[in-house]
Amino acid sequence: MAVLTMQNRKGGVAKTTSVVHLATVPALAGKKVLAIDMDPQGNTSQVFMAMREGEKDISDLLFFDAKIEDIIVHSKYGVDVLPNNKKIQRPDKFFYQSGRKDKDLLLLRNAIESVRNDYDLIIIDNNPSADTFSDMSLIAADYVLIPVDSANFSYDGIQDELQDFYNIKENFNDDIELLGVLLAHIKPQTKLLRTQHDAYDKIFDSLLLKAVIRDDNQIAEALARYMPVYFYNKKTNAGADYIEVAKQIGIISLDEYTELSRSYIGKKNRFLPSFMQKEE
Numbered sequence: 279m280a281v282l283t284m285q286n287r288k289g290g291v292a293k294t295t296s297v298v299h300l301a302t303v304p305a306l307a308g309k310k311v312l313a314i315d316m317d318p319q320g321n322t323s324q325v326f327m328a329m330r331e332g333e334k335d336i337s338d339l340l341f342f343d344a345k346i347e348d349i350i351v352h353s354k355y356g357v358d359v360l361p362n363n364k365k366i367q368r369p370d371k372f373f374y375q376s377g378r379k380d381k382d383l384l385l386l387r388n389a390i391e392s393v394r395n396d397y398d399l400i401i402i403d404n405n406p407s408a409d410t411f412s413d414m415s416l417i418a419a420d421y422v423l424i425p426v427d428s429a430n431f432s433y434d435g436i437q438d439e440l441q442d443f444y445n446i447k448e449n450f451n452d453d454i455e456l457l458g459v460l461l462a463h464i465k466p467q468t469k470l471l472r473t474q475h476d477a478y479d480k481i482f483d484s485l486l487l488k489a490v491i492r493d494d495n496q497i498a499e500a501l502a503r504y505m506p507v508y509f510y511n512k513k514t515n516a517g518a519d520y521i522e523v524a525k526q527i528g529i530i531s532l533d534e535y536t537e538l539s540r541s542y543i544g545k546k547n548r549f550l551p552s553f554m555q556k557e558e
């Protein structure tokens with residue numbers, strides 16, 4: 279029912295990683311989830327093994343009247359995927375060359391209308407630039423999450439992202455809400471983290487999520503093998519962290535969290551920095 283978009287015009291800040299895992303966590307809890315891949319690189323489609331190069335994809339749905347049920351791939355990880363098969367490499371160029379206008383930015387919103395109620399969560403991955411595709415995602419969404427890589431932290435990047443958000447909110451999508459900024463790639467030395475967290479939180483006026491994702495090569499290894507981390511190694515640091523984030527942003531219930539914790543969170547991979555405990 280809720281549509282969540284992952285936005286940050288920088289590359290390599292864990293947008294795709296966050297989409298893959300925040301889609302997988304509720305699916306593991308039995309919820310119906312659709313991941314939409316708006317990035318022509320197709321990384322989310324690849325991880326869910328939903329990419330079929332040369333076949334119809336999200337662009338056929340947006341621009342050529344394809345039927346959504348003919349494009350959705352039921353992945354073996356329990357997440358449905360609207361794949362990007364790299365058919366349109368430069369969405370902006372295509373959009374304007376095909377004579378599209380601003381009102382056509384509603385294309386994604388309209389395209390998913392018919393399946394909106396079939397899913398508990400629809401989550402959108404985006405390409406790392408501000409273009410018509412990322413605007414379409416913001417217009418289609420109820421919520422925005424901005425992942426940032428704290429190692430290569432870019433204040434300007436986030437300011438730009440917030441500007442896009444307010445712009446779309448004002449002109450196209452009144453109802454959209456900012457869920458927050460997610461530190462998606464942090465080194466877990468707690469003292470440094472605490473300082474960093476407080477500093478960022480000040481800058482973003484409490485937009486920073488309490489739950490954070492630790493740097494964890496298990497997740498990179500899993501993704502390189504085209505699988506969400508839970509199917510590669512059940513109990514990992516980043517895997518546990520994504521379950522905490524899912525709980526915090528409300529895409530799984532407390533009961534579902536408790537249930538998932540049994541299988542995927544142990545003493546060794548649980549991570550509760552002090553700024554997180556305060557909230558409990």
Ligand SMILES: Nc1ncnc2c1ncn2[C@@H]1O[C@H](COP(=O)(O)OP(=O)(O)O)[C@@H](O)[C@H]1O
Pocket residue numbers: 288289290291292293294295296321406462463464491492493494495497498499501516
């Ligand atoms: N928590 C993490 N720990 C270690 N590596 C990570 C983590 N999150 C993401 N990565 C790696 O960082 C790189 C960029 O992440 P990705 O999700 O593809 O970013 P984006 O989609 O924003 O370009 C990938 O190689 C990914 O495997």
Ligand SMILES: [Mg+2]
Pocket residue numbers: 293294295317321404
């Ligand atoms: Mg990506």
